[in-house]
Amino acid sequence: MDEKVIDIHDLYKSFGTNHVLRGIDINVHKGENVVVLGRSGTGKSVLIKIIAGLLKPDSGNVNVLGKEVDKLGTVDLRELRLKVGFCFQNGALYDSMTVGENLAFPLKRNTPGISNEQVRKSVNVTLEAVGLLKTIDQMPSELSGGQRKRIGIARTLILRPDIMLYDEPTAGLDPITCTEINNLINEVQRRFHTSSIIITHDLTCAKDVGDKIVVMKEGKFVKQGTFDEVFSTKDELINEFYDYNFIQ
Numbered sequence: 001m002d003e004k005v006i007d008i009h010d011l012y013k014s015f016g017t018n019h020v021l022r023g024i025d026i027n028v029h030k031g032e033n034v035v036v037l038g039r040s041g042t043g044k045s046v047l048i049k050i051i052a053g054l055l056k057p058d059s060g061n062v063n064v065l066g067k068e069v070d071k072l073g074t075v076d077l078r079e080l081r082l083k084v085g086f087c088f089q090n091g092a093l094y095d096s097m098t099v100g101e102n103l104a105f106p107l108k109r110n111t112p113g114i115s116n117e118q119v120r121k122s123v124n125v126t127l128e129a130v131g132l133l134k135t136i137d138q139m140p141s142e143l144s145g146g147q148r149k150r151i152g153i154a155r156t157l158i159l160r161p162d163i164m165l166y167d168e169p170t171a172g173l174d175p176i177t178c179t180e181i182n183n184l185i186n187e188v189q190r191r192f193h194t195s196s197i198i199i200t201h202d203l204t205c206a207k208d209v210g211d212k213i214v215v216m217k218e219g220k221f222v223k224q225g226t227f228d229e230v231f232s233t234k235d236e237l238i239n240e241f242y243d244y245n246f247i248q
C-alpha cells in the first residue's frame with residue numbers, strides 16, 4: 001500500500017467569508033479505504049468535490065493519481081475524472097431510464113466506439129457485482145432506497161475508476177441496509193482494487209469500511225488513525241459522535 005493515489009497538502013477553500021477548508025493534509029494509499037468523519041457543514045463534500053475536480057481550491061496541493069488537479073487543462077481534467085468515480089448521496093439516477101440504461105449511458109458516452117455487446121456485458125457484470133442483476137429492466141422509482149444506492153454505486157463503477165469517492169453512502173438507510181452497503185463498499189475495494197474516500201457521520205459505516213479514519217471539525221482534521229486508535233480516547237469531540245450515533 002505504498003503508492004499514494006491521493007496526496008493533499010495545506011488545502012484551503014472559502015466561499016466569500018465562509019472559510020470551509022482551513023489547511024487540510026490527507027493522503028490515500030493504493031487500495032486503501034479512508035473514512036472522513038465529521039458533522040454536517042464541516043466541509044466533507046467540498047473536500048471530495050475538489051479531489052474530483054468539480055471545485056477549485058484557493059491554495060494548497062491536490063495531487064490525484066500523480067496529477068496536480070487544479071493545474072490540469074480541460075482535456076486532462078476530463079481524463080482524470082473518468083478515473084475518479086463520484087458516488088452522489090442520492091445516487092443521481094435518471095428516473096426516465098431503466099436501471100440497465102442508467103448504467104449503459106455513462107459507458108457509451110465515455111467509451112466511443114464501444115459495441116452494444118460490450119455494453120451489455122459490462123452492464124451485466126457490474127449489476128451482478130452489486131447483487132442487482134434482477135433489476136436491469138426496472139425503473140429507479142420501483143427500487144428501495146438501498147437498491148438505489150447500490151445502482152448509484154454500480155453506475156459509478158461501470159467506468160472502472162481507480163478511485164471511488166462515496167458521499168454519505170448510508171445516509172437515510174435502516175441499520176440492516178447500512179450494513180449491506182458497507183459490505184458492498186468493502187467488496188468493491190477487494191474485487192475492483194479501488195482506493196476510496198468515504199465521507200460519513202455514521203460511526204458503524206466508519207468502523208466497517210475504514211482502513212483509516214480522519215475526523216474533521218470546522219475545516220480541519222483533528223484526529224486520524226484506525227477506528228480503534230481514534231475512538232480509544234473518549235474526548236469531547238468523540239463523545240459528540242457517540243451521542244449523535246446513539247452508541248454508548
Ligand SMILES: Nc1ncnc2c1ncn2[C@@H]1O[C@H](COP(=O)(O)OP(=O)(O)OP(=O)(O)O)[C@@H](O)[C@H]1O
Pocket residue numbers: 015018020038039040041042043044045046047
Ligand atoms: N458551491 C458552494 N457555494 C457556496 N458555499 C458552499 C458551496 N458548497 C459548499 N458550501 C458551503 O461549504 C460548507 C461546507 O459544506 P459541505 O457540503 O462540504 O459540508 P458537509 O461536511 O459535507 O456537510 P453534510 O454532512 O451536511 O453534507 C457549508 O457551509 C456550505 O454552505
